[in-house]
Amino acid sequence: MTSISVAPSVSLEQCDARTNEGDRCVLGRVSILIPSYMRGEDLRTTLQHTVAQDYGDKEIIVVDDSTPTSTILDVVREFPNVTYVRTPENLGLIGARNFGAALCTGEFLLNLDDDSWLEDRLALTEIVEFMRAHPRTGVAGLNIRVPNQNYVWPVDSKSKLLRNYTGCGNVYRRGIIAAVGDYITEFHRQGEEVERSLRIMDAGYEIRSAPSIRVFHAQSVINRHPARHIAFTAANYLRRELIRAPLWLLPFGCLRALRWAVRHRNEMDRRVYISEVFGRRVPLLPFVRRYRAPVSTSTYLSALALNN
Template identity: 70%
Template sequence: MGTKLPIAAGRVSILIPSYLRADDLRNTLRYTMAQSYGDKEIIVVDDGTPNSTILDAVKEFPGAIYLRTPQNLGLIGARNYGAAHCTGEFILNLDDDSWLEDENGVEAIVTFMRNHPSTGVAALNIRLVERGYLWPVDSESCQLRTYKGCGNVYRREAIVAAGEYITEFCRQGEEVERSLRIIDAGFEIRSAPGVRIFHALSPINRNGPRHMAFEAVNYLRRELIRAPLWLLPVGCFRALRFAVRHRNDMDRKVYFSELLGKRVPLLTFVRRHRAPVRTLTYFTALQLRS
């Protein structure tokens, strides 16, 4: 991601990638447009939906910015594409089926980031219908190992320092890998329990076994490129253990296709991205809450 964008101090860019979920997107935009904070931009990235449904949905909300990727990039690629067009000091990342529950949510985000200047990423308090919130809403902020993609806020400097998501991951596990780079760059990842997000978990374009297969393969990819050399065997063992533990939850055909490098040759991937984090970073991340 380049650093030559006209960055506006205090502005919050709200970035929403979308693919096929026009009705879900309408709900998200309805809540997002109602945010009371003044200096915000709302950017929807249509990730190559093969019709005009996403564009039609965005047109219903004057002021929202519509972008379309040149081809279907996948969720990770769409996030990178959108972030490159954001002009805010802070970037609020939402899924097209997640939204802030409180009308002053964006204002609370800015206050939180100002009060925690070493925070590179704020992990917001996500609520699922059957599980409730991640943390009690009145609990104290704490350092975390990573964050969830459907509700987080980036400080611009953290993106510049850590770099973009790795698009070869395609989906799943990209936040954990990027978190290592963010921590290694000297930033913290902190919970923001008072900023509440509802995640509707749309069934459209959601395939649990396929997603778990990517989660397992990307665990291995992450260890291969980020683990310090002397800890590489340990990291690979942990990735293998994860895959065995979740073998009945995943699409094994997708797992072995990815593992064998049919889409992304593993050796090429490692050569391109191998840049281990410091040993201190690696152990710090292991000790933090996920």
């Protein structure tokens, strides 16, 4: 299936008010969104853990980002209760997340990568309880562990406000997407969560840690190119400042972005960075004209004061 008719988005308040199966946003339902490209074996492991979640009203949607073979479809066919959708063309990770989010009907939207999964079978129940207990939280950042490293936070630590969340393990309150908009697809990859976090905070919602809800991120080697990823991170840092920094803080923001790039120059693919900064893929001036909408000074400075 490559296209599905989707009803218009609803606001956070409208979503909270709807309860019927026929409505777009179903209270208590958790939508689990998993974009995938070329990682069939990794996806199988993720789905094995995900379908085992001990929670009644869940929907699992896999977005095949136009993998050139049938590997993703073949894996999904092993799991009868998982929905498969395919993008009409390769959109990249950011575009695939936008594509899939538009199809979700749950009150809460759990974002996973195709190589990350919840470690506790009761995690979905805990997610709903956490979001109910923190009604102003637009996005919860889950506690992620990668191979040979500890979790981001001690599992028994208290929840705290965050500057941003991580793409391979987070939970949205569904109406937030309608309130602040989709990811900016021109970013292509890396840093899209940081940019949308600013919009979420500027709309008056919190980003908050959920230390007890644990995610393992296997970090598949397929489609993982660290030097390119750092180059995109650096270029998107500059783009983010150009469109979101208040005017009087814009020089400061651009300087921070350039300093970050210099500090990581030996780790990045410099050709990719230069190409991105000079607008060979996305011309910079039209991009800024299209998206320039600075957040408030209060939001900007509050985000800078927070850490993850």
